[in-house]
Amino acid sequence: PVPRPSPPSSPVLSKVHTSAPDTKAAIDRSIPEFPAATPIDEDNYFRLHKSPPYLSQISSDVADFLNFHNKRHRKVALVTSGGTTVPLENNTVRFIDNFSAGTRGASSAEYFLENGYAVIFLHREFSLLPYSRHYSHTGNSFLDYLKLSDDGSKVEIDDKYQKEMFQVYKKYNKATKNNLLLMVPFTTVHQYLFTLKLVAQEMSVMGYDALFYLAAAVSDFFLPSSRIPQHKIQSKEIGSKLVVDLEPVPKFLRRLVDSWAPIAMIVSFKLETDNTILISKARGALKRYNHQLVIGNLLQTRKKKVVFVTPAGERWIELTPDQIKDNVDIESIIVPEIIKLHSQWISSRQRMGL
Ligand SMILES: CC(C)(COP(=O)(O)O)[C@@H](O)C(=O)NCCC(=O)N[C@@H](CSSC[C@H](N)C(=O)O)C(=O)O
Numbered sequence: 001p002v003p004r005p006s007p008p009s010s011p012v013l014s015k016v017h018t019s020a021p022d023t024k025a026a027i028d029r030s031i032p033e034f035p036a037a038t039p040i041d042e043d044n045y046f047r048l049h050k051s052p053p054y055l056s057q058i059s060s061d062v063a064d065f066l067n068f069h070n071k072r073h074r075k076v077a078l079v080t081s082g083g084t085t086v087p088l089e090n091n092t093v094r095f096i097d098n099f100s101a102g103t104r105g106a107s108s109a110e111y112f113l114e115n116g117y118a119v120i121f122l123h124r125e126f127s128l129l130p131y132s133r134h135y136s137h138t139g140n141s142f143l144d145y146l147k148l149s150d151d152g153s154k155v156e157i158d159d160k161y162q163k164e165m166f167q168v169y170k171k172y173n174k175a176t177k178n179n180l181l182l183m184v185p186f187t188t189v190h191q192y193l194f195t196l197k198l199v200a201q202e203m204s205v206m207g208y209d210a211l212f213y214l215a216a217a218v219s220d221f222f223l224p225s226s227r228i229p230q231h232k233i234q235s236k237e238i239g240s241k242l243v244v245d246l247e248p249v250p251k252f253l254r255r256l257v258d259s260w261a262p263i264a265m266i267v268s269f270k271l272e273t274d275n276t277i278l279i280s281k282a283r284g285a286l287k288r289y290n291h292q293l294v295i296g297n298l299l300q301t302r303k304k305k306v307v308f309v310t311p312a313g314e315r316w317i318e319l320t321p322d323q324i325k326d327n328v329d330i331e332s333i334i335v336p337e338i339i340k341l342h343s344q345w346i347s348s349r350q351r352m353g354l
Pocket residue numbers: 082099100101102103104105214215216217218219220250251252253254268269270271272297299302
């Protein structure tokens with residue numbers, strides 16, 4: 001028997017960082033102008049833009065991770081989380097950001113792990129992470145959870161946090177010790193699209209055991225390499241106003257469903273702020289991309305209710321006042337529902353002999 005590779009002792013962090021501007025991939029005037037969003041030109045985006053320099057590192061981390069879980073017939077969820085940025089200069093001083101704290105993705109990743117899935121967490125670098133989200137970005141410093149020992153000789157966890165932190169740490173420890181969580185960062189929409197395409201294509205080895213859960217807040221417009229200034233835009237040069245001429249981001253969801261991951265189950269999120277258009281926009285996305293589920297949510301109420309939109313119709317999931325009072329994560333209800341749908345998806349494909 002092939003000796004089992006011993007799992008890494010810490011969450012496999014692709015040893016890459018994405019938040020520093022990649023000034024080397026500077027202006028490339030040789031890249032022709034092209035409208036990025038027409039279906040025919042979508043792949044031009046990938047053909048004509050340079051992929052992030054660290055992608056081969058991520059590719060081997062993902063391949064090892066998938067190989068490890070494929071051998072164990074474990075389902076794998078690709079959870080995307082956080083907002084993508086659109087840099088306005090190559091030496092990025094200004095960028096357009098998409099709102100997302102990363103709660104939806106980080107919390108959902110925990111519930112996928114708790115339900116036996118392995119998770120590739122494709123996340124905005126420095127946004128909320130599974131498990132540590134309970135103690136970061138909370139307005140407190142992590143030092144607020146610590147105290148000095150009675151004899152003052154060392155630091156330890158403050159007693160009032162022991163019980164809850166013990167539960168969180170046990171789950172974190174199980175995920176990391178068993179190589180169940182692979183953390184893959186992005187910052188720009190460019191990095192996100194190249195990495196999503198790479199991971200999606202590698203996940204085809206998982207067949208129907210692959211699930212895509214697209215909670216990242218993805219930019220709809222970007223500044224093509226052919227037009228991005230190299231250095232910080234000088235206000236005196238542009239006079240009183242800055243005019244930014246953006247292109248639509250390639251409709252990657254169409255590429256994901258049609259070509260990168262044609263047999264996996266794909267769940268996307270539709271974010272709106274106007275309740276009167278939420279369901280129609282979610283239905284529109286489902287019809288346009290022909291994937292399995294769109295979860296609609298309003299920015300204002302995203303932590304309390306969401307709507308599942310499938311070809312069969314729509315169904316709201318809403319926390320009760322008691323659940324809100326008890327700080328129940330809505331993802332603790334969403335994720336098991338999705339897992340049920342994933343099992344049904346797999347059996348239906350197997351019944352059809354696909
Ligand atoms: C971002 C939130 C609201 C979570 O918030 P935090 O917990 O604070 O992180 C998430 O639930 C969500 O709606 N994510 C999806 C947001 C999004 O950008 N959705 C896109 C669909 S994916 S981008 C798809 C692209 N436009 C295309 O058509 O291919 C959209 O609404 O249009």
